[in-house]
Amino acid sequence: MEVIQEGLLKVEPGLLLWTIITFIVLLLILWKAAWKPLVEALDARAEKVRGDIENADRSRQEAEKLLAQHKIMMDNARNEAAKFIADSRAEAEKLKNDIIEKAGADAEMLADRARKEISLAKDRALGEIKAEIVNLSTDIAAKIINKNLNPNDQKALVEETLNKVRTVQ
Template structure:
């Protein structure tokens, strides 16, 4: 037997052994191997789908976070603007109220000054009138103490007086 030249019997039995081994492998090994490969392929597909879903969910969460942050910023700006407006309104109200109080105080002070002025003028007039009467009284006494001066005064008064 020569190993380099195969004989028909050797080829035949080798082919039958190969076919038999192929059938046994097909029945017992091929299905489990293909099943394992198929399960592995399904697992990989599921993992990829899960990863894609997780990526999409992460994008959605990121977009939601950005939207929420934007809304929070807008709300903060609105609150700050409202607080500034309230502050400005309070300042304006305080200024108006202070101006009104100042005007009232000025009016009261002016009224008090006017009242004091009138009172002082009345007192001054009374004082001047009293002094005038005193001076006139002294002058008239002095004038009336002398007989010649009395006659002269009466004549000058009569000369000044006109009959209507």
């Protein structure tokens, strides 16, 4: 008993009572003036932060969904465009081939016609030449008949006529 009445291990009831009084006063003052508003404010902030994080999470998920949708749409559009281009190219190719074919056919036809016309013209010319030859021969025969010719003259005349004919031909 002596040890708690004196020295280091002394328990002074008065000091104990003061401790209790001081702590109760501290509790009363701080509970009302500090801890209550403080804990409430901190809780409210924690709640707000939690809400914000949840919102952000939701927004992110939504954004991801939208992004995926956009990607699919973009892919579709790209595929469509590619198909469209391929179709157009095929059509253009076909059109080109058609045009070339038609042009070839036209050229062929023109050439045929030209050739036909040439041959017609040639036939006509040959007919005219034949008529001329007949006339010339008639002329020559008339000349031979009209003139008394020596053999040399005769020969020269024939040759001359023949040359005429050749030049005409």
